[in-house]
Amino acid sequence: MFLKQSWYAAWWADDLPADGLSPRTIADEPILFWRDDQGMPQAILDRCPHRYAPLSMGQRVPGGVRCGYHGIAFDGAGRCLQNPHGPIVSALSVRAFPVVEKYKILWIWMGDADRADPAAIPDLAFADRAPDTAYSRGFLPTAAGHQLIEDNILDLTHADYLHATTLGGGSVTRARPNIREHEDGTVFIEWPASNEVALPFFRAEMPDPDMLTDMWTSVLWHPCGVMTLRFGATPAGRPREEGIDTWSAHIVTPETARSSHYFYFNTREFRVDDAEYNALFAAGLRHAFTTEDKPMIEAQQRRLGDADLFDRSPVLLASDAASTRARRVYARLLAAEQDAATAS
Ligand code: FES
């Protein structure tokens, strides 16, 4: 159902508290997260091997967590620390998952632990480069499968209709997109626009809000649900450096087949020290994503019920080219993983 040999964004790193137990389902697996006594994040299956009680209903103990039901304790590597009822045998262990903090995000590896290479996490270094006054973010638990959310980003013509007064204006629908599929499984789409009035959001940043501009809008999709977006505008015919530029990421981690953990963050390359503008910018995006995208995608999922979109034979438009490509890559990678699992 989901790619397993993959890093997934699980938490904003500073949302995982220093104490307590924090359960979250990732790719259909119940996971228990916590920070150990040194502050290092830990992740084990949230299911006691004794009677399958959720370990998240237990308590923190020095070096690990104690099951709340009959008191067996485990460490962050999933090894039994203590068994009040008898000897510690090897079956008394829990699966542990590699976790790393990178780009302000806590990532979990859901595949074979010996294949967990943090270098495989998509490059989001712009998150670390941006000062706090040019960075904002959000987290949207969304009652929809990850692919519907990814389709939404891979077809930004929706901005012209769903976000007509903020991020729209028609230029994306009028653009002729370029789409490329890369050998590493990523899919890239850009919608170049020239001689267009800037997006409503950008208009006030132009020397004259009604002037014609050239705009760039692009998405790079990674199979693990990470999408990096770039939006910018410059006065028509002028180099990009004279305009305004933004980098964002939308990161969709499957929770279940019909629900997702949706993280997004935005960084700006203009007015980077302007905290007040940053707050306005963040509020505008939050409004679009929470009151426009999320309700539409969740309603779409409700109409689909348990069916996959492609089981319903949807009408495909030219603007679906990138999302269809991404779904095809995903299906190919999933089949390859399943073949490898069967072979081994
Ligand atoms: S269910 Fe965990 S110790 Fe019994």
Ligand SMILES: [Fe+2]
């Ligand atoms: Fe949107």
